[in-house]
Amino acid sequence: MAEIVLDKVTKRYPDGALAVQEVNLEIADGEFIILVGPSGCGKSTTLNMIAGLEDITDGELRIGGQRVNEKAPKDRDIAMVFQSYALYPHMTVKENMAFPLRLAKVDNATVEKKVKEAAEILDLSQHLDRKPSNLSGGQRQRVAMGRAIVRSPKAFLMDEPLSNLDAKLRVQMRTSVSRLQKQLGTTTVYVTHDQTEAMTLGDRVVVMRGGVVQQIGAPQFLYDQPANLFVAGFIGSPSMNFVPATLENGALRSIIGDVTLTDRIRQLVEAADAPREVILGIRPEHFEDAALVEPAKLSAGGKFTHQVDVLESMGSDKYAYFNLTGEQAASAELQELAADAGSDDVPGDGISLVTRLSSASGAVEGASADIWFDADKIQLFDPSNGRNLTYTER
Amino acid sequence: MAGIGGAETTGKKVGWGLLNAVVVIYALLPVLWIVSLSFKSSATLADGNFIPREWSLENYQNIFSTSEFTRALINSIGIALIATTIAVVFGTMAAYAIARLDFPGKNLLVGVSLLIAMFPQVSLVSPLFEIERSLGLFDTWPGLILPYITFALPLAIYTLSAFFREIPWELEKAAKMDGATPGQAFRRVIAPLAAPGVFTTAILVFIFCWNDFLFAISLTSTEQSRTVPVALSFFTGSSQFEDPAGSIAAAAVVITIPIILFVLFFQRRIVAGLTSGAVKG
Missing domain, CATH: 3.40.50.300 (P-loop containing nucleotide triphosphate hydrolases)
Incomplete structure (x- = not known):
């Protein structure tokens, strides 16, 4: 002892x-x-x-x-x-x-x-x-x-x-x-x-x-x-999704939809002196089928519509995989994580996205789906050094 | 056995059996011939029969009646055992270091020991003869033990380092964590696992020393240190005109026995796969 x-x-x-x-x-x-x-x-x-x-x-x-x-x-x-x-x-x-x-x-x-x-x-x-x-x-x-x-x-x-x-x-x-x-x-x-x-x-x-x-x-x-991109990508399975995004006047623009930052996140981002170009990180469970979200919450989050690449039903939930066209978020940390997972040599451009939807979702493989995400659950990272801009000791 | 391929299996078995029989007969016929010769009386020695018509122990009585052979037998056993022991002890230590440690000049050491093993022995006989004469080692036990160790060590180091490499290094770390000193780890964990390698090496080195003729004939001159292979060549019949073939055959049979005993004794300890179960897989 x-x-x-x-x-x-x-x-x-x-x-x-x-x-x-x-x-x-x-x-x-x-x-x-x-x-x-x-x-x-x-x-x-x-x-x-x-x-x-x-x-x-x-x-x-x-x-x-x-x-x-x-x-x-x-x-x-x-x-x-x-x-x-x-x-x-x-x-x-x-x-x-x-x-x-x-x-x-x-x-x-x-x-x-x-x-x-x-x-x-x-x-x-x-x-x-x-x-x-x-x-x-x-x-x-x-x-x-x-x-x-x-x-x-x-x-x-x-x-x-x-x-x-x-x-x-x-x-x-x-x-x-x-x-x-x-x-x-x-x-x-x-x-x-x-x-x-x-x-x-x-x-x-x-x-x-x-x-x-x-x-x-x-x-x-x-x-x-x-604390940073590396920990974000390493902890959690399936791992966090990373998408390049742009900060502009309190709004966040990205390929998965534009959102207004919540007050909490805006304060953190301002305190962290964030650059304009950031990496948006969001965990699979913070997505939802837009049809199942209450209208009041719907407007407080981001939304995108895209064809479902693969749909895995686990019984309790459904995992929907998307392959969005666009540049992947680039950073040394993410490359290292990909290399460790052995996925760095899997061919495919574009951004792959994993979302966990409720089992009631009507998403169908190959068909288009409306996906919503929670604007208060996003994390923003500095691409140059991987620092989490929304980190709080709490 | 049952089912498809039964006939084929039988055919294969017969084929292999025949092949084995040929090899065994080819290898053992000369040995059996020597055994047969050794039991023939001097009168029937050259009759060409495979099975002696007249069994006799005359030849065995002959070789043990003088000190010439018994003394050589003692020399042979003593010299071979001492040389084997020393070569195996030093070989074990050297091989362990080579397998486990990274030290400067390691490759050089391995290279040099290989070089010694490849060096033609016959070219060393005359210098050795001169050196041993001036050092007073000529015709003594150490005079034979030293060259034997020299040539047996590379062999020992090579065989043993292969065995040590097979032993997972983690076992040693585990022993250290369990509270063992490096010495205890070696004695209680590594050495028992390397035992098959040590015994294999001991057999090989012993056979090498036991069978050597070249050094033995060049570096000895009297009964004091003459080993059996040399003593055999000096056998004479009881008279000048008698063929010593019977005695030589008997002696040859006698000197084969220690080798067989040595191998049988150690073979039981050579258990393959002793390290299985240490680590996964």
Whole structure:
């Protein structure tokens, strides 16, 4: 049990490459914190530095108030779960879980007791004498967790522990990881590239990009108030729509319709000293079939009419996809996000738009549809540096 | 077995069986011939029968009756075991470093060790002879152990580094996180997993040392350090006109036995796929 403090922690490789740049992070005792970002963003390096598997080039790392920069992993009293589980194949499940205790020279009776407890928590009691090669993926994952929890460390570090499981098991394990963490109340740092895991698991989420922390906050806050284009595009699935737009005398012109800015947004934009050309960001659920919107609200939002490219009915809602002609919103952040999603090489000009409509919508694939969006839910970004012009601490 | 393709399977089986039989007979016939010779009495030695008409242990009694062969046997076992142990221990350390660490001159080191392995041994015999004479190593155990290690090390490093590369590095990180020192991580996690590689290498190195003739004949001169392959070549019959073929055959059978034992003993430990289950997949 301990808090972990990263004070301007930096990692520079001998060849000069900067992997992590001045990360400041205070993790409270018992907190569940998620490091998230696309591959190569420095999240695993940060975790390895906390673990002691990589040296810290600059800055200070404190665990429980003590500087641990120079301490070997074994002296930091933290446990780690690896993406590949890294079970010892020549040992049984029981020996695997007992290994950290044996190294710590704990007496036999205590080892037996602790392993038994951990096995019960993780539902592994009947597999104790099997070798890892005879276990399923989910069971191996649980053994790896068991090895981490047996010695009640100060903190757990988890490096994408669920990414090797199939989709169904991953959802199941996600809830059990969450439950386990609440039950044990141990400080946990969890690395993932999956924004769903980040949203559902953490008390707080740290979004990283290119070794730099973009934003730290509760999942809902990151979703509602992304600090910049990168966070906006990364958090949320399906992700936020981005459309180039022009600000003119308190009105916003774009290909998806012109709107008058609401007072709240106008104040924010003025305070932020917004440029004329901006990027309009709007989440899929803030669209609606215009026919289903009350007339009073209808005028307070933007509206466009276009042919539905693809319509997916999920039962509870309908996802309508549009392909509008026009220039895509251009920015370094968006290109990086597209590259990470693997969609940068999908051919197609124009702006693709995802909208979530109510299931009562009469939209039909291939036919034209009237789509409305909520003018108070839009976010505006500065294309030159990706800053969110409508961001508030709230 | 049942169903379509049954006939084809049988045909294939017969084909493979025949092919295997040919290979086995081709490889083992000389060995069987030696065994057969070793059991023949001196009178029937040259009769050309495959199965001895007269079984006798005369040849075996002969070779063990003098110290010439027993002494050579002790030399061979001692020298080969010591050379194997040292080569495997150093080879393990070197291979581990090569597989895991990035250090300056790594490629050079690998290149040089490969060069040693490729160097024709016969060209080294005369310089080695001179060097060992002046150092007083000539005709001693270390005089043979040292060159054996030199030539066995590249072999050991090569085989072992391939095995070490197979072991997921994350296991070592996991051991460190579990509280192991680097030494404990190596002893309790890496070494047990590398065991099949170590045993394979040990077998190869042992066979290399055991079978060597060139160094053994050049760098020894007396019973004190002469190994079995050399001792065999010095066998004579009980009289000048007697053919020592029977004794040589018996000795050849005897020196094959340690190799077979060595391989059988270690083969049980060479379990393929020992690392399966460590990481996903």
